[in-house]
Amino acid sequence: MLCGFNAPGQDIYVATSGNDANAGTLSAPLKTLAAALARVRVRKSANVTIQIRQGTYYLNEPLVITPEVTHSKVVTIRNYQNEKVVLSAGKRITAIWKQFSGPIWMAQVEADAFEMLFVNGKQQHLARYPDYDSTARVFNGTAADALSPAITSRWKSPAGGYVHALHSGEWGSFHYKIKSITNGTPELEGGWQNNRPSPMHPKERFVENIFEELNAAGEWFFDQKKKILYLIPEPGTDLNKAVIERSDLKHLAELRGTTTQPVRNVTLAGLQFMHTKRTIMEHYEPLLRSDWMIYRGGAIVLENTENCLVKNAALTNLGGNAVMFTGKNKKSGIIGSHIYQIGSSAICFVGDSSAVRSPAFGYEQFIPVDQIDRTPGPKNDHYPLQCFARDNLIHDIGRVEKQCTGVQIEMASEIRVSHNTIYRVPRAGINIGDGAWGGHVIENNDVFDTVLETGDHGAFNSWGRDRFWHPDRKTMDSLTALHPELILLDAQKTVIIRNNRFRCDHGWDIDLDDGSSNYHIYNNVLLSGGLKFREGFYRTAENNILINNSFHPHVWFNKSGDIFRKNILMRPYFPILVKQWGKEVDYNLFPNENDLKAAQLNGTDSHSIAGDAGFMDSEHGNYQVRQGSPALTTGFQNFPMNDFGTRIESLKKIAAKVQYPVLLNAELEKNMHEMTWLGVKIRNVQGLGDRSAFGLPDEKGIVVMDVPAQSLLSASGLQNNDVIITANQEKADNIVRLEGIRQQINWTGRMEVEVMRNQQKIRLTLNLK
Template identity: 25%
Template structure:
């Protein structure tokens, strides 16, 4: 059998827009192809989301305003017609809780209004901008409630507290720093938004364009120039190992990889909550695998040090190779030696290392030395701002401190869920940072996640989030946690987020208690950790016709969407993979008709799509009966551009199996699809692979579990197929080609 390669020769000047990498296929991309491809991506994105009209953010992200590749910015937004609601409860910030809740006499409290609307079984209409004092809680008694903006208006729900600063000059001779007192009720200022845009917490090195603009691999200190304190392996005591040896649970489709469910409880994984991870198990395996650990501190001679209050600093540290970043608060600071001993933190990624990679420091007054930065002195309750204009900050500027981490919490149980709640046409903003909150490790991917988001779903059925905007949130946008059935997020836009856009993440019984399920009795842990048949996971989650951009501003191990059905979306500008499937739990997902580009802008590995499947689980998704084998996932009719890493368009990493990747347009990248370290049963067919290093990289598989590569057009690929030297012999016998 033979693979046929079609080579497309295009003349022209070589492309110069954000193509990152030294590989020959990147350097030899003709500008004529690259420009027309970007114009096609623009047309495709507008077709997917006609409501966006000219779609300016997409236009500029594709660099179509440049002189050497110019397209016309045009298009009219499709109007969304919303029918009037004759009977409803009205709520507005200028209302009063003694009113009746009519349009002329609205209520003021969002919680009171939601309770009343649910009791009356009528919609709740929002007007104006709400600065929440407490999270809006919706339970089973709110089932069927519709929450929406008043037709023709756009209500905003903010998790921030609005300040009324009285700026006074602090240092306006060599800089332009101003200071104001902050009310005692504001205990911390980890984030600050001025006129709806983030300021940057005082840091070193500086970010010339501010926190909302990616520096790529810049704006960091080279981790190799610091001295890292080794991990403290005895800090939390010994780990307890568990490997599932039930014969019926043995996954026999891989070759010496990922056949058994295995975890470790306690030990260094005590930084997680619950304190459990595959990466603390007795024999973790995979690419670069070893037991979890993080450095205990760092010594570095900061140019503006020593710091007066170095113990208040926070250090953001990339894991070497930039697979994730850790954040550490400081437990002890030695001014004489410049040594920082880490305290809380190090739980933001699942994979560890003995040393840190590139890093920066923030929250020290001495680093308030660049326009756009701020510093809050919690002892004096004073806020300092290096104003990036001339003179004093405008007195009428909106100054908001994000305070609440969760704005709307929909929580029930699978036995008594929250049913049929709809949230429409509402903007959510200024949720507080969550990256220092408890994190857990889902299955055996590289990720650690926090169960916090602006809109949080757990124990729900048929919830709809429609036409909403998620902007300037310091954590995740939407978390679909635990038991959820048929949640839909559609026609919504996510931008400038600290974490992920949408996450779907379930539970199994790995520990006797779980803080994510308070009051629920868990049984047979840790043996029951392999068992995903009890329903405590999302099923039927759909993300459709959404846009997402500028995400992962704080937590770099983040994606636009994690583990859900993803259809007809446009997303770009993120630090890691665009879409992540963290494991093969159940499977059956569909990723179709999406435009994804400019991913992995700040990290190594991956591209537009990434998956792992290191940890087998027992589910009923494949056949309706308990099985360790997941249902096929399909990746089809997507437009993926791997212009930043560039490694793979579709990265089926460690153990990934049962994927059908077909009818996609895959542009750039080291490989169109890579399948390694125990992966198998990945079928790559009927794709167009344009200017990739090679079409497919595969590994050794067991008989009957081959990878397939056929029917694809490889346009000017350097290679068609190879076997990765890291996981199999240098041959192509493992792949079946037609």
């Protein structure tokens, strides 16, 4: 009988005012998407479109689309004529609010436990210690005493509270549920959200969902036993008139096929997805030997699909991941979407570990050599292939979980990540977790304000802890020398990183870490953190511009095959444990003769030269070089400077803009003599008078003029009239050099300096954050 409701060729319409007994036409729409999918199942036409009228649709369960629903049809689910359509994983709370005590209000709410609450569209904060601080760098506020007896002794019923903390190495975060606290000692459940086990960070931690910490506007607590919701509203909010919503479901839409029968040709277009639950305490799966554990879910889940698309969507106010491509997905992707204010990662392409030969699942694990499967490539096709993320705007993600990223690629092949704008992220903007199986193209992205809450990472980050890689360097050296055929068993296809603009002020702009192999990196503008190559093979970096920074080769292999050529540098190389300098390091432009000569002592750069690159308009982000630039004589070629990030006009209008750094070059050194640096007023040493007054060996260094009592550097022991002469074991001849050194190591949070004080040399450790 259902097939009689719609004639072939007609669209199916849904409206909040509809009725599921209706015909599903524009004038007689259905009420629910579940009913619309039931109509799709029995339709005989090859193309079916579900048109959704404006409004908010609170789903009782996720939309599940399987091959049995689509029956090989081309199915589109979209908003009608650009009307605003919200699919909510939450529930509307309608209750009578009464004043409880002071600023705290209360209401009886019949609901199971929930952890996300929204008032007039704005997320509120679970009662927490310390209080939410929008300006705090980590977790919007942390405290070393968050679990101290002095704090926990004031909690009457702490069970059900949460502890959130950074990894001790700042490599992501851990999350725990409080089971009990006995004699000041907490019993915690959790800590499985990171694949590099460690204690929680001693300082960067906070607790939440504790009634006694309900003391600030915008905070709330739900008593599950009494079914009472407590809330301190923000000034001017009438709770009895406000729209109040809570989270309820983990997922909103699931496209779930099988490896033999994928979901094909389904498009979700023009929809807004909101209010999913937090998933930090769900099952997390290790992603091989990367630092990642992951929950294979999100507001939208695509599992075993082909030619499926998320288009022009908005995903916001989510508790966990936004879009998860898991398992066997081919030619599926997401384009033109806005993802912001979410709990974890934005877009994930994650294959199944069954496709990996000789997999290992922890940093310290290694399959014995005689047991390694020597067959190249994947074992099966249960992984994303030729999928894509294009023209998306991604920002303010990882609000709960810090081991997250704008785009994650793991156990996948030929993923194209292009023209995305990504910023304000706690860790990497784009992350590749392993070498399996390469072929990705990362191009024309604009990625900045990255690694804001963690450390030792990059705007782009990768790992390559593949079959050849061993956690003990001596073992790995001998292994790769004896069995070089192991190196590219997983990293079969070259990963291309081109025409991007990256900025990381707390790490590297591009960080190829632990075994990352088979990369070609060219035509990129690196605005702050430079380029790092660690422990890998067959990587070529050419024709890149490294603003205020340089090349960071770390722990290279003999016969690595690495190439670094025709790049523009503004600092000397920063090698760590490099004895063999790869296949070719040459034809680069250094900022001065001293840096060039230092490089040539390594036996590299015989054809490199020194000089000012001569950028056309660095103040406005045009780093093309002028005619006659010495860079052009090295073989460097100009490339476009106006094609970074999303091309969708509506997204470009609302996207933040990257800040272009002041060039720390010879001209600035000549003209800048005084500045405020990390809150401290400093100036260059000037003339024989300063040399005599401060007892200096020469007329170089930085005079500390004024150290405010509350500044970080005052707490580090820096005093007025100190003269900084070295930083990070480098000569700090002037304030521009000092700032250049700081930018190299800012992510570490500290800087070792040598100062002259009362004509004596003193060593200090300066806290930078």
